[in-house]
Amino acid sequence: MKKLVANFRLWLDNRNGQSVLGDGKWQLLKAIEKKGSLAAACRHLKISYRKAWGDLEKIQIALDVPLLEQHRGGSKGGVTILTAKGKELLEAYENFHRDIEKAAQKAYAKHIKKL
Amino acid sequence: MKKLVANFRLWLDNRNGQSVLGDGKWQLLKAIEKKGSLAAACRHLKISYRKAWGDLEKIQIALDVPLLEQHRGGSKGGVTILTAKGKELLEAYENFHRDIEKAAQKAYAKHIKKL
DNA sequence: AAGCGTTATGTATGGCTGTGCATAACGGAA
């Protein structure tokens, strides 16, 4: 049997099944935190601004607490920054993700590697 | 913050990134094992025969070991059964999946529940 | 007032994927 590689995806929904945070939005929030603007985050991640903006809208719809503060105009043209809740969720997701990745590696070694 | 629900997906690729086994194909193999035919498995899972057959073809392309024996004709019209390797992989995947699901629940309680 | 960079939003286009439909081969049963 050919060597097998394990992959996983992880995401959080609200109770209506609307997506709140997965790997894509996670990377997006991280990039926004780092860059301070959505446009800069998109350039950094090489994704379209249109999609990123739509993703943020979906988060706002799925959640009742705003994770971001968005402002138009000003000296830099505009800014997007994370709220305290945003940072909190981001950190929680990162820990969540890391724990599961570890578990996946362990489970891979235990069940799949030997095949 | 609204209550968050954790979801995950798990799958195995070969080294070329070709998909070998994920939740869909896992359910398919299980249903084939139970029913003894691909057509019956599709009816049971309510998916199209066309897609299921395509998925099996992808497995065969991605792997070098056949997981299935497929026969046309005969008293039942035809049969599809798992090979020993097929059963082995199926079982390994189930254990793999179960371990990670447990870990996900634990990680959820630790990191996400409190939000 | 004009310019710049960003947020904000609609619309169209292209690709991917699942589905539906059609057809053929196969081999035991009646």
Place this chain on the structure above:
DNA sequence: TTCCGTTATGCACAGCCATACATAACGCTT
């Protein structure tokens, strides 16, 4: 030999999603 249920396979079509393009609002700077 005819029939039936299954495996096998091509092809057209619909739906979804990311991308691209277009345009407007906004507020500091010069």
